[in-house]
Amino acid sequence: MSNESTVETTFDKAERLGVVGSPSSTNGFLIDILGSASNKGLVGSLCVFKYDQDSLNHYALGQITEVQMQNIWLQDPTMKGLVRQRGRVDPITERQDTHNAKMMVSAVFSTDTSHNVEQSMLRTVPPTGTPIKQIEEDFLNIMLDEFSEELFYLGNAYGTNIPLPMWLKHFGKGPDGAGEAYHIGVFGKTGSGKSVVAKMLLSGYARHKDMSILVLDPQGEFSKEIREGGILNKILSSLNRSVEVVSIQNLVLSGNGYNLFKEVLIASGFLKERMNIVADDNQERAATTIVNILQKRSSNKHLLKPIKIEKAHERKSFDLLRLELLEEKQLVKIYSGKDGQEKVRSALELDEDAIYESWRKIANLFSDRNNNKSKKIETLVSEITSNNEGKIVIVDLSETSAPLDILWTENIRFLVIRELLKELTMQAETEYKSNRLLNTLVIADEAHRLAPKEKPENDFLSEVRTTFIDSVRTTRKYGLGWMFVSQSLYSLHREILNQMRISFFGFGLGWGIELLALKELIGGASEMIKLYQQFRDPQSSLHKKEYPFMAVGPVSPLSFAGTPLFFISSDYLYEFPKLNFESSNKE
């Protein structure tokens, strides 16, 4: 609820920039700029006009996307010739210049006789001459008073010093919730500031205490900021949200038990290097034989009880397995011919300790190794999805030196990521079946590496990609949304791009194949693309760097229909916490 006279008086006091000109339509307005405003920097400015629709006062708000200057006298060839000779022709040059601007209306509010502010729609075009005013901060505050608790700021409207109000709705039901999950994209070339915007968004969503957030952190950037007590850490503690940083090497494989173990045995190279088994089908048979022995699915001579997967790393388990494998009855399952069997037998008899060492490193991926930092994937995911309260977890996927007691290769890394994604999707589905929305956001930094457009050559990465795409397709209804942070639109899988509900585009996607992908994504809003293409590279700035963004989708009360909005992201260290967390910081 707001006060009509206050909205009105604030509107009356605001500075007039121009008037509605012709032609204008509900899709875009032409503004005839007043002489007094012609030398103002207007691109990006937030403006408003008041008009009557269905006998109610309406206020239409939007951003100026382009300013044009014309002097029709100078379009005449004779005049052009004169200017060429003299440089200017008084009183034609300058004095006969007219400026107009294009405004895209992104939100409309109506005020009724009881002074309520309601969201509305632009369903008519007001007459030419209708005043268009520049929006000031106080006008926005009064107009959006009802939503003030929900508002969140990533920066100022492009080219202004007015914070652009946004709202980040959680994925659950109830107050401030969207009632379902949605997927978010943050795109821009390297150095465009997208990781910073992703961290800002993380802290915005973290204000919803029930919401869980999982960050897949390939560069270790988020993890580092938490470990070193950086700004993200300060903001999250001011919100009383604890964060757990888990290194990927400390995630213990669980889920699919011995089936997964079989896959790891093949992926690890153990069968080839330690058992001399080269061909794919023999490796498959060997891995099956090994897990059947361990689970006691076949009659064993030496190993009399099944071995729990957590105990597979023990020397005792390995010795029994080795003895069993040396039996002809088992060897024949791997190679039918004597030569093959002999090859395996001699490999197993070669250096027991060295073989065990390799075995232990593989089996340790399924054990907590008495390490208090290690955590089963299943446990981690159920903590995130549990009903109690929202949890924030960052999984550091970066290439830090791996512990010596596990086998750590790129393939194993992909396999662990895949298992994490699978477990998450599976638990989300289970919760959904018992009528609970997960209300969880997964942030995937460097997403184009995990879900590239082209099928990768590496089979394990390819599986991560497939799992990713399947999850994105299915989890929205479970209340599990994804935020993809990527340097490229073009190289991210199409399926993922098509699922984006809210996207932020930083500098660097305005040319070539990236531009084509951008146009495809946001449709034919050519005015918006033109303004986006004017973004400057933050890295080329001489003084204070600015990180411009275009936001598309229902992310702001100033954009009901998802019309693009333009902003410069706030200074992350100082302005951003001040704008959003001042009171929490003081607590």
Ligand SMILES: Nc1ncnc2c1ncn2[C@@H]1O[C@H](COP(=O)(O)OP(=O)(O)OP(=O)(O)O)[C@@H](O)[C@H]1O
């Ligand atoms: N809003 C901001 N306030 C202060 N510094 C910023 C802001 N945005 C970006 N930066 C700085 O600019 C640099 C690049 O930002 P960032 O890492 O977010 O870019 P990026 O697009 O994620 O790059 P990459 O793809 O290489 O990770 C960093 O040093 C970061 O601290």
